[in-house]
Structures are given as structure tokens and as C-alpha cells.
Amino acid sequence: MLQQTVVATVIPYFLDFTRRWPTVDSLAAAPIDDLLAAWAGLGYYARARNLHKAAVMVAEEWGGEFFCPDDSSPDNIANCDSHLRLLPGVGPYTAGAIGAIAFGQQTVVVDGNIERLLSRYFGIDIPIPAAKTRIGAAYQSLLPVNRPSDLPQALMDFASAVCTPKRPQCKGCCLAGSCVALANDIVETLPVKPLKTKKPMRRAVFFVAVNQHGEVFLHRRPEKGLLGCMLGFPENGLSSKAIEPSLDQNAAPFAAEWILLSEPIFHVFTHFTLEAYIYLANVDSQPDASLGGMTIGQWRKPCSADLPSLMRKIWAAARPQLFRDKLVEDEAGSAAR
DNA sequence: AATACGTGGAC
DNA sequence: TGTCCAAGTAT
Numbered sequence: 001m002l003q004q005t006v007v008a009t010v011i012p013y014f015l016d017f018t019r020r021w022p023t024v025d026s027l028a029a030a031p032i033d034d035l036l037a038a039w040a041g042l043g044y045y046a047r048a049r050n051l052h053k054a055a056v057m058v059a060e061e062w063g064g065e066f067f068c069p070d071d072s073s074p075d076n077i078a079n080c081d082s083h084l085r086l087l088p089g090v091g092p093y094t095a096g097a098i099g100a101i102a103f104g105q106q107t108v109v110v111d112g113n114i115e116r117l118l119s120r121y122f123g124i125d126i127p128i129p130a131a132k133t134r135i136g137a138a139y140q141s142l143l144p145v146n147r148p149s150d151l152p153q154a155l156m157d158f159a160s161a162v163c164t165p166k167r168p169q170c171k172g173c174c175l176a177g178s179c180v181a182l183a184n185d186i187v188e189t190l191p192v193k194p195l196k197t198k199k200p201m202r203r204a205v206f207f208v209a210v211n212q213h214g215e216v217f218l219h220r221r222p223e224k225g226l227l228g229c230m231l232g233f234p235e236n237g238l239s240s241k242a243i244e245p246s247l248d249q250n251a252a253p254f255a256a257e258w259i260l261l262s263e264p265i266f267h268v269f270t271h272f273t274l275e276a277y278i279y280l281a282n283v284d285s286q287p288d289a290s291l292g293g294m295t296i297g298q299w300r301k302p303c304s305a306d307l308p309s310l311m312r313k314i315w316a317a318a319r320p321q322l323f324r325d326k327l328v329e330d331e332a333g334s335a336a337r
Numbered sequence: 338a339a340t341a342c343g344t345g346g347a348c
Numbered sequence: 349t350g351t352c353c354a355a356g357t358a359t
Binding site: 004005006008009041042043044045046047129130166194225226227228267268269270271308309310 | 338339340341342343344345346347348
């Protein structure tokens with residue numbers, strides 16, 4: 001959960017997950033849709049899919065244990081690392097963190113905080129990601145024999161509090177006397193990040209329908225790609241790089257009196273900004289939307305908690321309009337989950 | 338190596 | 349509709 005996500009954001013999700021699925025076995029046995037619903041709003045949804053796959057691997061293939069050699073010889077540290085890396089979603093950082101924190105091994109653990117701290121302290125001025133090799137070597141050179149699990153956690157907290165990206169607290173820093181970047185007055189220029197390209201715009205249309213039962217029409221998105229496997233309103237254009245998708249009703253999941261909201265909403269992703277146009281419909285029947293005989297969606301009680309943030313935002317924009325001339329029970333009653 | 342992948346908080 | 353970034357990983 002902490003991958004590219006700040007601690008304060010993670011805490012409620014972590015507490016919910018560990019309460020509902022306190023063991024690897026329970027997590028592996030949980031329906032993936034339950035995990036995805038619990039993950040909704042946290043972002044980077046491949047993490048949730050990988051977490052479940054990893055739990056299934058540990059439960060069914062590893063006998064329920066994160067096998068790790070208790071002998072801490074260098075060979076076994078490497079073996080443990082490569083073993084953990086077999087789990088989907090476990091990369092260099094996570095494998096190192098598990099090795100150090102869970103098993104007390106002398107692993108290399110370099111997150112964004114430590115990367116910043118070490119690149120500054122050692123004056124590593126080659127760009128990321130090429131600098132990662134040297135930063136890893138620098139970390140290796142610091143590894144203590146005793147309590148190796150303290151090092152990454154101490155460095156992360158220290159860098160997060162003192163060696164910050166902007167306005168680092170060099171005055172009074174206990175490392176100021178030997179920090180290469182400080183001596184060269186280049187602290188805030190490190191680490192060297194690649195130049196960021198301008199974020200492109202995409203345009204998409206979304207279809208929000210409510211039936212006479214107060215249910216909305218949602219579908220499960222394709223298992224890979226943006227918002228993979230998450231619930232969402234049918235749409236057209238979201239995954240298309242060409243900013244061309246027509247704003248007409250061609251992609252509607254079924255025929256209805258679709259009304260286009262006058263104003264689009266905007267949503268910012270990591271690599272593009274979305275301009276989302278929203279079509280609305282109140283339907284008296286319950287159309288069975290299908291393509292080639294396959295049902296493409298389902299009518300469900302609207303529950304924002306199950307939706308990724310983009311879809312929550314779309315629902316929040318659509319709901320007042322849909323409820324204007326049709327009294328429908330909203331989700332307030334079902335929000336006490 | 339470069340890009341895809343979410344979201345929200347701090348300025 | 350800004351900018352930058354966060355306990356990164358997969359492809």
C-alpha cells in the first residue's frame with residue numbers, strides 16, 4: 001500500500017485490510033472483488049490485484065509462509081531476496097524491506113526518501129534512474145551488522161523529516177559536516193530527476209444511468225490497464241491516446257434518452273489530464289445491456305466506496321441531476337458498512 | 338530505457 | 349485545468 005503513497009493516506013486502508021483479512025490465508029481466500037472494493041480510492045489498482053495473487057501464491061504454493069532462510073549468510077540473503085521477488089508486486093524495494101524488517105537481513109532498501117538522502121550525502125549527480133546502482137552501492141556501504149532492520153526505517157524517517165525535497169533542514173543537520181551536496185551548495189538539485197514532459201489531455205464520455213429501483217449501471221473494467229478490474233460507468237475514450245473520441249452517444253451501453261451534462265469534469269492522472277463528459281439517463285425499465293450476447297454491466301446500488309475516485313467524481317456530478325425530477329433513494333442508507 | 342499506472346496533500 | 353511528490357513495479 002505504501003508504494004508511491006503517503007503514510008497518512010494508507011493508514012485507514014491498512015487498518016481495514018488487516019482487520020478484515022488478518023492472515024495470508026484469509027486474504028488468499030477472499031474474493032478479489034472484495035479486495036478491489038476495499039482498495040477503491042487508494043489508486044494504482046494493480047497493487048491490489050498483485051497483492052491477492054501474491055497471497056494465493058504464499059497460501060497455496062509456499063505452504064502459507066514467506067519462506068526465508070534463517071541463516072543470514074550473504075548467499076541466503078540473495079536467495080531470500082530473489083525468492084520474495086517471485087511474488088507479483090514485490091520489487092527491489094519491497095523485497096529488501098521485507099528481508100530487513102521481517103527477517104532481520106542485511107538487505108539493500110532504497111525508497112524515494114533514502115534515494116534523496118544518499119544522492120545528496122554522497123553527491124551523486126547523475127540522473128535517476130541511472131543513479132540507482134550507485135545509490136544502492138552507497139546503501140550497501142552503510143549496512144550495519146547489528147539491527148539491520150533499523151537502518152532503512154531510520155533513514156526513511158530522517159530523510160522524510162530533515163532531508164526533504166524542498167527546503168531541507170540542513171541547518172542543524174547532524175550530517176551537515178560531511179554532506180557532499182551541502183558542501184557544493186547543490187542540495188536542492190539532487191537527486192537529478194528526468195525532465196517531465198507536458199501532460200497531455202484526453203477526452204472521454206461516460207454514461208450514468210439510474211433505473212426505477214435507484215440502481216446505477218456499472219461494469220467491471222478490463223483486467224489490465226487504467227483502473228483495471230475496477231467498477232466504472234461505461235465510457236468511451238478513457239484509454240485512447242488520440243484526443244478524438246466523438247462526444248456522441250455511440251458508445252452508450254443501451255438506448256435511452258441520454259442527456260449531456262453541460263459542463264465536463266476534470267480528473268488528473270499521473271500521465272494525462274482527463275476531460276470527462278457525462279451523459280445521464282433515467283430509465284423506467286431495466287435494459288439488459290449486451291454486446292455479442294455478453295452482458296456488459298450490472299445494475300447495483302450506487303456505493304461510492306466501491307468506486308475509484310474518478311468514478312466517484314462522475315457519480316457526484318451526475319447524482320443531483322438524476323435526482324432532480326425523480327425521487328431515488330441514494331446511498332446514504334447503505335453507507336454504514 | 339522509457340512509459341503506464343491513481344490519488345491527494347503541500348506550496 | 350499549477351507544480352511537485354509520495355515506503356515503486358511491471359512491461
